Amino acid sequence: MISVNSTVKLTFRNTATFFGVHVHTTPLSLSYTQLTIGSGDMKKFYQSRKSQRNVVVSVIGDKIPMYGSGASLTTPAGLITTSPVPLQLNFTVRSRGYVLGKLVKPKFDKKIGCAVVLDLKKLNVPISLKNSCTYE
Structure with missing residues (x-):
């Protein structure tokens, strides 16, 4: 569990x-190997x-079962490894503008x-996403 x-x-x-523009998003999801x-x-x-x-969003997961995918996070002795953990953050930002009242409504998705690489040695240290994001 994680x-x-x-x-x-x-x-x-x-x-x-x-x-x-009016802005909303899909839920932000943080995943580890598609989980x-x-x-x-x-x-x-x-x-x-x-x-x-500036917008602040809390991303929370409480006692999520790993279904066997967390085996690489521990050593054979059962200890937690200190190697970096690769994570993926995904979401979609949707915005809509109203030009000339509601006659022209451009959408932007x-x-x-x-x-994101989570290093257990650097907990509580901000991780910059400036060069690690892709936009489609």
């Missing part, structure tokens, strides 16, 4: 000069034009996937 308690901090920028070990939800918000906002 429990995860982490915080993801995002900066959302609206560079549009004429309209604000979701934590998830979190971001609240919907409105972002006005030419502005930015962006799938975001971040490769």
Whole structure:
């Protein structure tokens, strides 16, 4: 069983000069070898034009069964290894703008996937996702 308690901090920028956007996301999921070990939800918000906002999301998983996939996290003697653990953070940001009232409604969807390496020697130290994320 595994429990995860982490915080993801995002900066959302609206560079549009004429309209604000309404933003929401799919749940953020943190996974280890295709097994979701934590998830979190971001609240919907409105972002006005030419502005930015910092968003904080808690990603939590409590006593998630590993179904045998956590065997590489322990040594043959049963001790926890200190080797880095590769994790994947996935979510989709959806935003919609209302231009000219509700006549023109552009939509923007962006799938975001971040490769996170959790080092047990560096717990409680922020991990930068700046160069580890892909955007589709």
